[in-house]
Amino acid sequence: METGKLFRHRVAGVMFGALSLAAVAPAAAADDLVGASRFDGQWHFSLTPYAWLPTIYNSASFNGPFGISGGVDTAMHTTPNDYLDDLSFAFMIAGEARKGDWSVFTDYIYMKLKAQDTGVRTVRGPGGAALPVADLGATMDLKSDVWTLAGSYTAWRRGASHLDVFAGTRYLYMNQTLDWSISGAAGLLPGRQRTLSASMNKWDVIAGVKGEVSLSDDDRVFMPYYLDIGSGSDNTTWQAMIALGYRYGWGDVTLALRNLSYDFTGRGEGIDTRFTGLALGATFHF
Numbered sequence: 001m002e003t004g005k006l007f008r009h010r011v012a013g014v015m016f017g018a019l020s021l022a023a024v025a026p027a028a029a030a031d032d033l034v035g036a037s038r039f040d041g042q043w044h045f046s047l048t049p050y051a052w053l054p055t056i057y058n059s060a061s062f063n064g065p066f067g068i069s070g071g072v073d074t075a076m077h078t079t080p081n082d083y084l085d086d087l088s089f090a091f092m093i094a095g096e097a098r099k100g101d102w103s104v105f106t107d108y109i110y111m112k113l114k115a116q117d118t119g120v121r122t123v124r125g126p127g128g129a130a131l132p133v134a135d136l137g138a139t140m141d142l143k144s145d146v147w148t149l150a151g152s153y154t155a156w157r158r159g160a161s162h163l164d165v166f167a168g169t170r171y172l173y174m175n176q177t178l179d180w181s182i183s184g185a186a187g188l189l190p191g192r193q194r195t196l197s198a199s200m201n202k203w204d205v206i207a208g209v210k211g212e213v214s215l216s217d218d219d220r221v222f223m224p225y226y227l228d229i230g231s232g233s234d235n236t237t238w239q240a241m242i243a244l245g246y247r248y249g250w251g252d253v254t255l256a257l258r259n260l261s262y263d264f265t266g267r268g269e270g271i272d273t274r275f276t277g278l279a280l281g282a283t284f285h286f
Contacts, residue, residue, distance in 0.1 A: 038285075039157060041100045046251075048094040050281030052109070052258060053080040057274040058142070059121075060176050062196040072196060073122040074178060076140055078113070080277070088112040094281070101154035103164070109146040115139040120180055138180035145173040146260065148239075150206065150228075160219040163211040170206050170230060170237060172262060174271055175199040200271055202262075204237050206230030212245070220247045224254060235264040241279075252283040 038044045058076040089112045096105040120135040150168020157163075178196045208228030215221040226241040243256030261274040 038098055039100060039154070039162075044098045044285065046096045046098075046283050046285050048281045048283040050092050050094065050279050052092055052275075052277065052279035053084075054258070054260075054275035054277030055079045056083070056113075056116075056142075057276070058140075058176075058271065059273075060140075060178075060198055060271045062178055062198050071124045072120060072178070072180070073124070074118050074138065074140065074180075075121050076116055076118040076142075078116045083113045083116055086114040086116065088114055092279075101157075103152050103154075105148075105150060105152065105166075107146075107148040110144070112143045114141050115179075116142060118178065118180075120182060123182060133182045136181035136183055138178060140179070141175075141177040143173075143175045145171070147171045148206070148228075152210065154211075160214045160222065161212060163209060165207075165209055166228075167205075167207045170204050170228075170239075172200065172202045172204070172237075174273070176271065198271060200264075202232050202235060204230040204232040204235065206237070206239075208239075221245070222247070222252075224256070235262060237262045243279075251285050254281050254283070255279075256281070 056076065056078050058078075060074050060076075062072045062074070089110070091110045092108070094105070094107040096103055116139060118138045118140040120133075120138050123131045123133045125131050148168065148170045150166045152164040152166035154162050155165050176198050178198075180196070206228045207230065208226070210224075210226040212222045212224045215223055222245045224241070224243045224245055226239070228240075229236070229238045231237070237260075239258070239260045241256050241258040243254045245252050245254035256279045257277075258279050259274065259276045263272050
């Protein structure tokens with residue numbers, strides 16, 4: 001177990017170390033930089049592997065076992081310092097294809113966490129009333145896939161600075177498994193309960209703006225930004241990002257603050273979640 005934890009910490013360290021080394025690589029001549037040249041009417045492609053270590057705020061409602069069919073409400077708050085020990089796997093990548101003012105971009109996130117400390121907030125009886133129980137400890141396994149795909153048009157541009165408007169879709173798959181223990185009045189529902197699980201597949205329509213602002217005369221230093229909002233049949237979602245980037249001849253390095261949120265309503269068994277934290281990425285142009 002300790003060997004696995006040490007390995008995951010080392011992998012995370014290697015990822016951030018590699019991206020950090022890219023940030024101090026020798027700079028190229030300004031003529032070699034990909035800035036305003038991406039709007040020359042030719043095809044331009046980019047690929048961005050990145051490491052995002054967000055703080056995760058999550059609330060979930062589970063259909064309860066026999067005898068508490070009203071449901072079980074939980075809340076989880078976990079930070080990178082907490083979940084890196086129990087991170088089974090993570091993969092994050094983004095890409096874009098551009099020709100002139102038109103582009104298509106995508107972003108994919110996969111995370112799988114195990115045994116995150118979770119609080120049981122409410123256990124509801126068949127009639128919906130809260131039962132008098134005490135949380136004796138709970139953990140949750142979390143697996144999520146988030147895929148964004150959209151097409152965009154450059155509505156404004158000055159040099160390397162530009163603003164794109166876009167529309168597209170975002171897919172969410174999330175699975176949570178709760179391992180929980182409670183005690184109740186007069187010995188009601190004592191001890192460890194059987195495992196509960198909840199999963200969700202959602203497609204949402206999104207729209208927003210993205211782009212960058214050049215912060216130096218040679219366009220080396222720039223500020224990317226991104227904002228979208230979206231909705232589905234019974235939820236809303238939004239995502240925002242602001243970053244600081246530096247251009248090299250081989251590509252760009254960016255450090256970003258990013259938030260991704262989902263809010264579900266009208267579901268007896270649902271998940272509301274928010275991911276907020278820093279991301280470090282390297283963009284390769286070709």
